[in-house]
Amino acid sequence: YKYKLLKFNATTMAISDDLEKTELQAKLTDEKKTALQKYQDITIGSYSISKLIKYELLVTLIGALPGAIGLVLRKKFYKSLFGRVGRNVIFGKSITIRHPDKIYIGDNVIIDDYAVLDGKGADNNRIIIGDNVMIGRSSVISCKNGNITIGENSNIAMNCFIQSAKEVNIGKNVLFAAYCYVIGGGxxxxERTDIPIIAQGQIVKGITIEDNCWIGASVKVLDGVKIGRDSIIGAGAVVTKDIPDYAIAVGVPAKVVKTRS
Incomplete structure (x- = not known):
């Protein structure tokens, strides 16, 4: 009886250990995969050696190259990495690029130094960046097996973080001040206390920010929220519920204090 109980406990622990990991953790700690395969899972999302060689050559040789020569070489050669790159796209130095096949960039886009474009995921299919978008220095556009769309003429300032585990849709002409966090990871x-939170799964709804909005500095937008068109969110606000069109909302949690219409 004791032997059977020990076997049951060992099996239970094995199952529990596997559950107590995020999807990314599970990939990176899979003992059946080589270190190279794990690296490919993170960077290019493919086990193609030719894609890996091209990625490594471009990122290593010109990724961190400073000055005008770096800008010119990245403009010319980086487009071969992505799903699509439009005309006159500027890539700053030391940009982190992951799963570039899923990233589609419009015309006249500017991506500043140290930004992150991360399209990783097993079931997602895109980051779409519209024409004339600016992504500021050290800002992160990150898929967590979700999709992200940024409409044309939108401007994302420095040190912003936009994450998606389902759908994050940002409209046209949206202005983000610095240090904003769009929490689309869910x-x-x-509810349970007998297992760790990390093993209990997630609820993910998605986020929509409609056209012509202004998102103030250090705003946090929680999952499941829709911000209506032409709205303003005051600096430092935490948006936990939908905001109607033409509203001005401030505070923690954000509350509508005025309407622009």
Missing amino acids: DHET
Whole structure:
């Protein structure tokens, strides 16, 4: 009886250990994969050696190259990495690029130094960046097996973080001040106390920010929220519920204090 109980406990622990990981953790800690395969899972999302060689050559040789020569070489050669790159796209130095096949960039886009474009995921299919978009220095556009769309003429300032585990849709002419966080990774289930939160799964709804909005500095937008068109969110606000069109909302949590219409 004791032997059977020990076997049951060992099996239970094995299952529990596997559950107590995020999808990314599970890939990176899979003992059946080589270190090279894990690296490819993170960077290019493919086990193609030819894609890996091209990626490594371009990122290593010209990725961190400073000055005008770096800008010219990245403009010429980086487009072969992505799903699509339009005309006159500027890539700053030391940009982190992951799963570039899923990233589609319009015309006249500017991506400043140290930005991150991360399209990783097993089931997602795109980051779309519209024409004339600016992505500021050290800002992160990151898929967590979700999709992200940024409409034309939108401007994302420095040190912003936009993450998606389902759908994050940002409209046209949207202005982000610095240090904004669009939390599209969802919420963790927390009802059970017999297992860790990391093992309980997530609820992901998606985020929509409609056209012509202004998102103030250090704003946090939680999952499941829709911000209506032409709205203004005051600096430092935490948006936990939908905001109607033409609203001005401030505070923690954000509340509508005025309407622009």
